[in-house]
Amino acid sequence: MTQNRPHFATRLGVIATTVGSAVGLGNIWRFPYEAGTHGGGAFLIIYIACIAVIGIPVICAEFVMGRASRRNIFGAFRTLAPRGGRWWQSVGVLGILGSVLILSFYSVVAGWTIEYLLQSLAGTLDAVASSERQIAFDRFTGGWRCVLWTVVILGLNCAIVLGGVRKGIERVSNLLMPLLFILLVTLAVNSLLLPGAASGLEFLFRPDFSTVDSSVILGALGQAFFSLSLGLGTMMIYASYFSPATPLLKSAATTAGLDTLVALIAGVIIFPAVFTFGAEPAAGPKLVFEVLPDIFYRMPGGAVWSTLFFLLLLLASLTSTISMSEISVAYLSEQWGMSRRKAVALNSGIVLVLGTLCALSFGPLSDFTVCGKTIFELFDYVASNIIMPLGGMLISVFVGWVLKRQTFDLELKPAPRMLLNALVFSLRFIAPGAIALIFIVYI
Numbered sequence: 221m222t223q224n225r226p227h228f229a230t231r232l233g234v235i236a237t238t239v240g241s242a243v244g245l246g247n248i249w250r251f252p253y254e255a256g257t258h259g260g261g262a263f264l265i266i267y268i269a270c271i272a273v274i275g276i277p278v279i280c281a282e283f284v285m286g287r288a289s290r291r292n293i294f295g296a297f298r299t300l301a302p303r304g305g306r307w308w309q310s311v312g313v314l315g316i317l318g319s320v321l322i323l324s325f326y327s328v329v330a331g332w333t334i335e336y337l338l339q340s341l342a343g344t345l346d347a348v349a350s351s352e353r354q355i356a357f358d359r360f361t362g363g364w365r366c367v368l369w370t371v372v373i374l375g376l377n378c379a380i381v382l383g384g385v386r387k388g389i390e391r392v393s394n395l396l397m398p399l400l401f402i403l404l405v406t407l408a409v410n411s412l413l414l415p416g417a418a419s420g421l422e423f424l425f426r427p428d429f430s431t432v433d434s435s436v437i438l439g440a441l442g443q444a445f446f447s448l449s450l451g452l453g454t455m456m457i458y459a460s461y462f463s464p465a466t467p468l469l470k471s472a473a474t475t476a477g478l479d480t481l482v483a484l485i486a487g488v489i490i491f492p493a494v495f496t497f498g499a500e501p502a503a504g505p506k507l508v509f510e511v512l513p514d515i516f517y518r519m520p521g522g523a524v525w526s527t528l529f530f531l532l533l534l535l536a537s538l539t540s541t542i543s544m545s546e547i548s549v550a551y552l553s554e555q556w557g558m559s560r561r562k563a564v565a566l567n568s569g570i571v572l573v574l575g576t577l578c579a580l581s582f583g584p585l586s587d588f589t590v591c592g593k594t595i596f597e598l599f600d601y602v603a604s605n606i607i608m609p610l611g612g613m614l615i616s617v618f619v620g621w622v623l624k625r626q627t628f629d630l631e632l633k634p635a636p637r638m639l640l641n642a643l644v645f646s647l648r649f650i651a652p653g654a655i656a657l658i659f660i661v662y663i
């Protein structure tokens with residue numbers, strides 16, 4: 221089976237798919253509102269520290285496991301652990317559970333982008349006065365159309381995943397990622413010219429550590445894992461499709477670098493506008509959807525910008541949803557011998573039910589809460605702040621302590637020795653230690 225495994229065809233394909241998984245709603249929707257609710261500058265610094273010290277070593281660990289085993293997360297632990305790694309395979313259970321929870325709420329937000337895209341096209345987004353945007357947003361997310369768009373997203377996701385690795389995943393990512401990047405830079409320049417630019421940049425870049433508490437640190441850690449798609453085996457499954465010639469360290473650094481850059485650019489787009497149009501930085505998940513229309517419709521040709529933006533955001537979310545689905549689809553087809561078609565159908569069926577519950581948690585189910593969180597918030601919290609860091613911690617421990625050092629060095633070749641030692645040091649002590657400490661302090 222491993223010999224026939226598909227490969228990504230080109231080096232651009234490798235970068236476009238891994239960056240395609242990493243860059244998505246996490247950067248453009250989640251990062252600004254997490255930074256907004258957690259105080260701005262200080263959150264940003266802790267977030268970047270998490271990416272550098274924990275994120276990059278964990279991406280390398282997932283890449284090494286994926287390419288060395290050429291398997292999905294279960295198969296990777298089974299192949300690489302001594303005596304079949306029975307216990308280690310439970311990390312796979314976490315990965316699948318996390319990816320299903322994320323896909324469920326993520327599809328809802330991706331569905332919002334369809335609504336905003338259609339409204340941009342129809343010119344109705346422009347017709348809503350700034351002061352009424354919040355009411356319009358609440359009305360839409362509280363209704364059934366929001367459920368319909370969630371279903372449409374899952375349908376599109378199925379279609380691409382069924383297309384397979386090269387024709388589906390790689391081709392779509394190659395085209396979209398560069399386009400999205402160009403559009404984001406243009407929007408950032410536009411925001412820098414707004415009257416509230418200085419206050420917005422100050423909020424984002426000037427740290428005030430007096431506001432930092434454990435929830436800020438856990439939030440930054442969760443955001444780093446969410447944004448880099450780590451701890452669930454996503455980067456592992458993608459690396460299992462890399463060719464032996466793909467340089468892992470370079471690919472890891474490029475993925476983390478571009479992902480962080482896109483989050484920063486999203487911050488530079490959003491916060492000047494937040495301060496210019498008097499929005500509330502701590503507005504939560506609705507922040508970006510309320511502020512963006514104000515940005516677009518102050519620009520000449522606003523409807524065109526808005527249409528292009530929501531189209532690309534929609535497509536960027538699809539390059540992330542396909543990577544989430546690939547975790548379970550590869551597992552079901554490789555470990556259970558299911559056809560790709562059946563595996564996609566099973567995964568989508570489960571996500572459809574959970575996704576509908578998430579969508580309804582803004583309307584009919586808004587009063588149904590567990591530990592004070594709606595279903596949508598609960599799925600996000602459990603997956604991003606608990607399952608992903610926990611999965612990342614276990615993957616670090618496995619690669620740092622259990623995997624043969626020779627395998628690690630061989631896969632990361634031709635990295636300098638000092639760098640390899642630093643990575644192993646982080647995987648053995650720093651990454652698991654820091655994650656454990658944050659969990660202990662927080663709980």
Ligand code: PFF
Nearest residue numbers: 242244245246446447449454
């Ligand atoms: N990294 C993606 C984003 O920032 O939008 C989200 C994501 C993708 C999370 C894939 C988890 C995952 F497995």
